[in-house]
Amino acid sequence: MKLVLLKLLRLHPEANRVPRMPPEQDADFRTDIAERGIRVPIEIIDGGVIVDGRSRYLAAKQLGIKRVPVIRAPLNGDDPVLYMLRAATKRRHLTDDQRACLAREEMEILSQIATRERARLGGLTGGRGRAKASDSLPITSAGKQSGTKTSRGTVAVAYRVSERRIRAAQQLKQVAPKLYEQVKAGEQRLTVAKREADRESKRQEQRRLAKTARPTRDESNWKIRCGDCIEELAKLKPGTARLAFADPPYNQGIDYGPGRKADSLADEAYLAWCRRWIKACVRVLIPHIVALCFGSLNSLVISRLFSKQDYPQATTSMRRANRR
DSSP states (O other): OEEEEGGGOEEOTTGGGSOOOOHHHHHHHHHHHHHHOOOSOEEEEGGGEEEEOHHHHHHHHHHTOOEEEEEEOOOTTOOHHHHHHHHHTTOTTOOHHHHHHHHHHHHHHHHHHHHHHHHHHHHHHTOOOOOOOGGGOBOOTTSOOOSSSBHHHHHHHHHTOOHHHHHHHHHHHHHOHHHHHHHHTTSSOHHHHHHHHHHHHHHHHHHHHHHHOOOOSOOSSOOOOOSOHHHHHHTSOTTOBSOEEEOOOOSSSOOSSSOGGGGOOOHHHHHHHHHHHHHHHHHHBOTTOOEEEOOOTTHHHHHTTSOTTTOTTOOOOOOOOOOO
8 A cells, every 4th residue: 555646547448337425425524534534545556547445535635635545446457446435335325226227237247248259260260259148148257157057147246236137227228218317326226226217218118109199089978178177177078088097196206297306205205195185176076987097006095085974975995006
């Protein structure tokens, strides 16, 4: 270990593959360094490039620390980016979803390394290196190949996450890169982000179909109204609807367009809103007609809004859909 001038160090070009600390933890970390200094040396490679210790480096830079302790990173033949990703897995502030994203990042690097190696060998033998699906690549990150385990399976063990979670992170990266970055930063759960991505994919498909759909001339029995449900229902005459089919927001922080905060109401505010649209539906329905409502387990609370006191004739039945 030795002390070097901070200005001689620089971050690795791929440093952003590793998520930063949340703002609160970063502030506490910086306060600790201001009080006790940098206790764990920053790990570097040739040229003063940092492969482990970005937070320590940035904290020192913000605090005006001129010299910092460094050691040479023991790569042992590993790729510097893979070493950087593996070092990040030892940090306690990373969630399982974040580790799954780092595992996906490692698989991408492994794919690039294997492609370059095949291109090199192909050049020596007169052939050409061709890209290969990363799922079928043998592990080379530790400098050794394995012919029995796929890269995903081996990386899953190294990052202590399931292959299924890594697969979900891969799919999210492909279809919704911005949501993927939110998951990697710890700002969003992988399952919630994947649902949002699936909904957006369906919305895009619906828009595509809407452009190709042919309008019908017969509008005597139906009419499409776009707008706030409570405002639109108020325009209808009482007892004129034969079916109410509702799929309200679940109040679980899902972004339906105006942002996640719009679906993160306080319980009382959410239930008050539910009472308003339920009352609006009941007003337009004819007697003895079914009202269907889709929802999550939170809908058990909604079902209680159909109380015998407010709706004496109401009969509620909650059924859970089976998902495969």
